[in-house]
Amino acid sequence: MTIPAELNPRERLLMGPGPSTVPHRVLRAMGASTLGHLDPQYIQYMDETCEMLREIFQTSNPLTFPVSGTGMAGMETVVVNLIEPGDEVIVCINGVFGGRMKDNMERAGATVHTVEVPWGETFTDESIEQAVTEHPQAKLVGIVHAETSTGALQELAGISEVVHRAGMLLAVDTVTSLGGHPVKVDEWKVDAVYSGTQKCLSCPPGLSPVSFSPLAIEKMEQRKTKVQSWYLDVSMLKNYYLGSGGRAYHHTAPINMVYALRESLRIVLQEGLEARFERHREMHQLLRSGLESLGLCYIPKHSLHTLNCVAVPDGIDEAAIRSRLLNEYDIEIGGGLGVFAGKAWRIGLMGHSATRRNVETLIAALKDCLG
C-alpha cells in the first residue's frame, strides 16, 4: 500500500460542542516521554491528577479518577457499577444524553422509568418529586447537568434533596459543565458523576473523569452480581487508583493522555475555579449579544455558558454555513443533534476556546456568511 503522508492537521478554532481548542502547554505535556503505568513517577502523576480532579469536582470523594475512555465510557462506568439486573431507575430526558443514559441503563438490565420534558427545557424539583413518589422502589435518579445536545443548564441542588429524601442515589452527567460551570459534588450530594476531558478542561478527548460518593461505594459493595464490564469494573479499578503500598495491575492506563489531563487541570487551578466560571459567563454574554445582534435566538431558556444553542433562521442551509466557517475561516461550530438536526447551531465556549478574541472572530465570520 501507499503509506499516507505526514500528519499535518489544520489549526482549527474549535467552537463546536467539543473538543475545544487545546492549549499548546497541554499538547506539549502530552508529548512527554512515556513512563510505564506502574512506574512510581507515573503513579505520582496519576495521584496528583486525581487530587486535582477532586478540587475541580469540589469533592473529597476518595474514589475520583479518570476512566480510560472518552465521556461515554464514564457514563457506562457509572451505570454498570451502580445498576444490577432488575433494578428500577428513573432517568430524566430532555435531549440526546438523557436518552443515552436510559439506553445504557437498559443494557445493564435496569427497568427505566423516564421523566421527560421537551428538548431545551429543564426539570423542576416538583417533576422529580412526582417521579420518585410514583416509583418509590427506584434505586437511582439519573440526570444531565449540561445537555450538550440542547445547551440547557439543569439546576441540581433542589433535585438532590428530593432524590435523597426518597432514599435514592443521584447520578449526574457533567460532560459539558466541568471546568466551565460550578459542579459542586459534595454540596449537591451527587453520588456518581462523570465528565469528559475535551470540553471545558480543554484537554484532548480520551479520558472521562468520574467520582463516586461513599454512599455509592456502599451500594457497589452490596452488589450480588459481578459488574458486566470487566474494563470498567470499579471494584478492581479502585485497587489501582486507591491502592496504598502496591498498585494492583488492572489495565495499562493511557499514560500520555493522563499527562495531558494533568496539565489541563493545572491550568484550570492556576486560573482559579471562580475566575474561570466568571470568564465563561462573560464570554457567553458577549457571544449572546453578538448572536442576537445577528438576529439569532437561543433555544433553551436556561442556557449553558459553555454551549450556546441557537435556532437556524428560516431559509438558511445550516450545513453550508458550517462548511464555509470550516473551510474559509478554519472555525468549527456544531450542527443540531437529534430533533434539532438541521435546525440548530451549537457554539461552544469551552475552556481555552472561551476568549474575547474567539467570540469576536466568530461573530465577524458568521456575519460575513449570513450577510
Add this chain to the structure above:
Amino acid sequence: MTIPAELNPRERLLMGPGPSTVPHRVLRAMGASTLGHLDPQYIQYMDETCEMLREIFQTSNPLTFPVSGTGMAGMETVVVNLIEPGDEVIVCINGVFGGRMKDNMERAGATVHTVEVPWGETFTDESIEQAVTEHPQAKLVGIVHAETSTGALQELAGISEVVHRAGMLLAVDTVTSLGGHPVKVDEWKVDAVYSGTQKCLSCPPGLSPVSFSPLAIEKMEQRKTKVQSWYLDVSMLKNYYLGSGGRAYHHTAPINMVYALRESLRIVLQEGLEARFERHREMHQLLRSGLESLGLCYIPKHSLHTLNCVAVPDGIDEAAIRSRLLNEYDIEIGGGLGVFAGKAWRIGLMGHSATRRNVETLIAALKDCLG
C-alpha cells in the same frame, strides 16, 4: 490545594511487558493540534489509520479500527459483540490473559468451557480438536497468540482449521504480537482479533486495534439481544468507521491518540513488516544469548521474540533488581504476573525498544546488578 509541579517524566528505557519506548516522531504527531472528530481532515486520518491497520493485520476485513480504550477494551469489544447470554464458548488458558478472556465471556453471559495447559506451555491442534469434539455446541474458541504473562507464542494455523471445521468462530488476542510477529488474520482465518498500541507498535497506550471477519459480522447481525456495552457496540461503531457519505456520531474519538497511532503505523510500514519481524527475531537471539550467558533460563519452550520471560535465580530478590535497574539505569523491565509473581522477569523487545543498543545496555546493567 498546592498545584503540582510541571510535568517532567524521566526518559526511561521501556523494556518491560509494555508500554515500549515511544519514538519522538510519534510523540510529536500526538502533540499536533486537535481537530474535531467529525472534521473531514480527521475522518481522512482515521480512514488512513484503519487502512494501515488492515495491512499490519494482513487482512482485507473492512471492519478494522482502533477501539477507543486500551487493549483490554479491545478484548471486551470482541467478547460483548460476539457473545449473547447462554452461548457456549471454549477458552484456552495458559496464562493471565486467557483467564481474563474467560472472565470477560462469563460477564457477557457465556457458559465457558476451558482448555488448560500449565503456564508457559502452548496448545496443540489435538487438544483443541478434543475440546471442540467435547463441546460441539460452542460458538467460539478464544485463544491468546502472545501470552504477555508467560512469553509463550502460540501457533494458530492448525488450530484455526480445527475450529472452523467444527463450525465455530476463532477469536485471538494479539496484544503482544502485532507489529513484532506475523499476525495473518486472513490466511489464518481469524474471525475476531484485538491488540494494543503500546507494545510492538510503540505508540502510547490508549487504543486497541480490532478486526472482524465477514463471518463474525454475519454472526453479530443475527444477534437477538442488544450488545451489553453501549460504548463498545460494533453495530453502532461501524456507522462511524465504515459510514460512507456522512459519519454517524457515536462517541468523541480520542483524536490525538489516533494521530499517534497513525504515525506509529507509518513507521511500521516504512520499515516493512518482514524486516520488522526479522529485527525482532534477531534482537531476541541477541538478548537470549546475553541472558543465557548470565545463567538465566527462559521459561516458555516456544518463546515470543517480543517478550522474554526468564526464571529468577534462587536467592535473588527480583524486585530489588528491578528497582536498581529503574533507579540507577532508568531501565524498566517487568516482574512476573500471577503464578510467576516473584519468580520471573519479563523483558520486552517491542517495536522501537528492540535495538542492539538497548539489548547490550540491558545485559550490561543486569550483569552489574546480578554480579
